[in-house]
Amino acid sequence: MKKSCVLAGVMILAAVLLVLPVGAKAEMYIEAYLGANFASDLGDRTRINVDNGNYLTGNLPGVAQPGVIGGLKVGTWFVKEGFLGYNYPDWMKYLGFYIDFSFHRLDLKNQNYNPRQYTGAGALLFDNPTDFKSEGTVATLAFMFAARYGFLPDSEVPFGRLQPYVAVGPAIMFSSQRPEARSYGTGISGVTAGTTNIDPGSRNSTDICLAVDAGIRYMALKNVSLDASFKYRYANPSYDFSGIAIPGTNGVSFKYEPTYNLFSFQLGAAYHF
Helix, strand or coil: CHHHHHHHHHHHHHHHHHHCCCCCCCCEEEEEEEEEEEECCCCEEEEEEECCCCEEEEEECCCECCEEEEEEEEEEECCCCCCCCCCCCHHHHHEEEEEEEEEEECCEEEEEECCEEECCCCCEEEECCEEEEEEEEEEEEEEEEEEECCECCCCCCCCCCEEEEEEEEEEEEEEEEEEEEEEEECCCCCCCCEEEEECCCCEEEEEEEEEEEEEEEEECCCCEEEEEEEEEEEECCCEEEEEECCCCCCCEEEEECCCEEEEEEEEEEEEEC
């Protein structure tokens, strides 16, 4: 049901975008871009539940590796173009809308943390020094409402060749994480001293997030522009790992719920029509 609602929403908004710019010649555009993505600490306080009632808890660091981000924008500015165009008020030429799809990896570096194991009653048993890393991906479909201003107008581009802009909107984030952990010493749930490896496979999360853009576009030609932009996204995904087979237990489960503060810088080129 949730996926059907999301798909319906995407189709409706895409249809709106296609209908709005009828006749908005040279002010509808399609852009491809490439850049670098960074993330602040994704740290999360984890709780790993063991089948015997024990649990482990600790503050997991979340140092993410930089990644390459690529994407595509399709958008329009609300201008008045006469025949077949909408009779927008003149002030609406400063406003626009675009759909932005982007993709990048979000891998966590190998890092160490020290979860403590407790009984179900909360009594401390022992520490479990653990190495943790994860491989992940993030795809974002954003619906952006934008505002711009024009500088350096001329006869070919009356609005102005230099166009700084800002945009904000909701987005759907499709992400995945595949964590791997290696626990040293006493292990999990009283396993014989040594090393315990956890590799639960990949899990996905679909979340509504906030997206914010700021950039500057330069109309190199009447129908071709260059774009330099900054992108920010915020989300709280949740990855549910259950039924993990560990020697000496019937199963281990945990949720990984990091906080995503994602920053990217990108350069793009657009064709206007």
